[in-house]
Amino acid sequence: MSVQTRGRLLRAAKKVFSEKGYYNAQISHIIDTAGVARGTFYLYFKSKEEILKEILKEVVSELRVRIKVIDLKRDPVDQIVENIQRVLDFALEEKELARIVLQRNCDPKLFSTIEEFFDEVTSMVENSLRKGIDLGLLRECDTSVLAKALIGAVKEVIVGLLDKKDVDTKKVARDLVDLGLRGIWKGGESYGGFRAV
Amino acid sequence: MSVQTRGRLLRAAKKVFSEKGYYNAQISHIIDTAGVARGTFYLYFKSKEEILKEILKEVVSELRVRIKVIDLKRDPVDQIVENIQRVLDFALEEKELARIVLQRNCDPKLFSTIEEFFDEVTSMVENSLRKGIDLGLLRECDTSVLAKALIGAVKEVIVGLLDKKDVDTKKVARDLVDLGLRGIWKGGESYGGFRAV
Amino acid sequence: MSVQTRGRLLRAAKKVFSEKGYYNAQISHIIDTAGVARGTFYLYFKSKEEILKEILKEVVSELRVRIKVIDLKRDPVDQIVENIQRVLDFALEEKELARIVLQRNCDPKLFSTIEEFFDEVTSMVENSLRKGIDLGLLRECDTSVLAKALIGAVKEVIVGLLDKKDVDTKKVARDLVDLGLRGIWKGGESYGGFRAV
């Protein structure tokens, strides 16, 4: 077992999956990209499905590293911003992975690893919201809905960033947190006179 | 050409696509569900791809009906809430369609109809944001990022609602608008002391 | 049973078969060309194969009319020329039929009618050759080979004429007979010094 060959296959698969999506990706594409014989593929991975899951596992474990638990001794908002920024940075460093995870979540069975991770993160956010409400810092709200909204916002923004260059991830992270915390309304509590859309 | 048969095929395809995803869906599944012979399918649709596109077109045209242009004589916030509510209602009335559109956006080529529509809606939102800023109602912000964030929030929330029963769509729509406009922060402008996540 | 409808179908089939060949011709093409419903086709013909055979029968019976038995009281060469000319005229009047018969003789089973007819004509020619030899008019030769050669020559020439306009069939018929009887050699019996090709 050569670690190099395994690495080449993984890299090739990331590229091919991100470009064509799982179903349109063929083993032929992957081995051609990796410069490896057909049989070699099955020396390292049991199946096409397995190499995808391997890749998804990597993504999840990397995200687990980048999303750090909030340290209560420091300003939590700063830490939320930093967490989001690190996620954005990862997405932009590994655009192919981001594309696989965010744009082509075809089959729930295949992407269960990812879905479960997202569910987990959503739960974390939901718990945080509840804590904030209990502490009187956040408004009373449907935490289950709001948690999903926040996650969805981040996901969609990342997809949008994948095609851009020289993104200021810190700023984007701040904007997102700002949106979540303060909203976009300027004039305080009441917005009865809003005239747009 | 019988409108009934066409309808049965469309209904069957929605069901099968939503349950299995486009690639795992087989013509056999569709025609078995529709209770129709194999040849009949191709009497009404040129290919598996075409029936999917037909379905996506329907979704888009229904969404276009439900998302109404803001009437400047009435409170725009109310109208935004109503628009979102109508979209949520549609998603819950046609859960299968929602699942197809939101969970299995596999292949950009196949789902271009949908992607284009979402791009369009995102642009609408972005324009509204700009107007609001110009009128001094909304805070200065990166409209392109925020528009995506808002769309992403709604999408993710819808996905979350698909498995729930007796959803109060009006309340969810209000919560979403509230999140977008006021944020979740209770204590006014500054949130330096937040202690959560 | 309307004779008109039957005629329309036959005409349509001739056109379609000659343009696309038997296998590429579809019932759809025929009924569209005939301006008749699908079911109507099967009211008049048992199958696609049957309508082809019907057409081939027509060809054969028409050829039987045009190829007249040699009347020994008149110059036989003149009559051979006339026979060939009438065949050429038929081919040019009914180019579609000629194309079906001569260019697309795909399947021996399908075209047995035609093959049998050609075999029959070949036999006729062979018998005539033998008679001519017995009478001392024609050279000793392998009649079976020569008969085929003569038939083949006529067939190929007809195919060549189908794309031409204003063909002088009388002249072509004479040229063919001349070729068969005298050959193309100018200088009598010996041609040892030929210098061409």
Added chain:
Amino acid sequence: MSVQTRGRLLRAAKKVFSEKGYYNAQISHIIDTAGVARGTFYLYFKSKEEILKEILKEVVSELRVRIKVIDLKRDPVDQIVENIQRVLDFALEEKELARIVLQRNCDPKLFSTIEEFFDEVTSMVENSLRKGIDLGLLRECDTSVLAKALIGAVKEVIVGLLDKKDVDTKKVARDLVDLGLRGIWKGGESYGGFRAV
């Protein structure tokens, strides 16, 4: 890519095409005859159409080898006889190929290779005829008609030979050339008293 397997497939296809014709030939027949799995076929040939074209190309290239340019230093008539003999020999060595090429020229698109080759040979013959006329060796005649007639004669004769055994190809070739050069008429220039057919 194994040359052997490719060869087995080609041989099998020749057999099947010649027995059933292109349209009635199924991939199943070919692979069963070749003793090879379905997928293997597509490893060597893109499609059913492609393997046919491959076969036709082979035929044409073999014919190009066997039909030699006339060497002006030797007796051209001898060389014409030899050319025809070599073509007859090839047809009898590879009866299957001959059947494919001569009996089942179904679809102009499929058989374009062959048609073009025949057109080419026809042109060659036509040019030779013109030269012969210019040199005063051959009678004035419609070279375009005569060239086709000669080619047609050879084709039809070959078809006739396919079912025979122990054919003396040299003799047949001579008979054909004799027919073309001298005709079958015994009594010199005039044949007004012919009494046959």
Added chain:
DNA sequence: AATGAATGAGTGTTCATTCAT
């Protein structure tokens, strides 16, 4: 550790034919 020829189950699509109206 690597190769690549071979496999064969699986699937979308076609099209001649039927039959209820």
Added chain:
DNA sequence: TATGAATGAACACTCATTCAT
């Protein structure tokens, strides 16, 4: 006499996987 919606057997082609070398 005519219609056209429905049928389903048939077939070309794909591609993940295996295995002898």
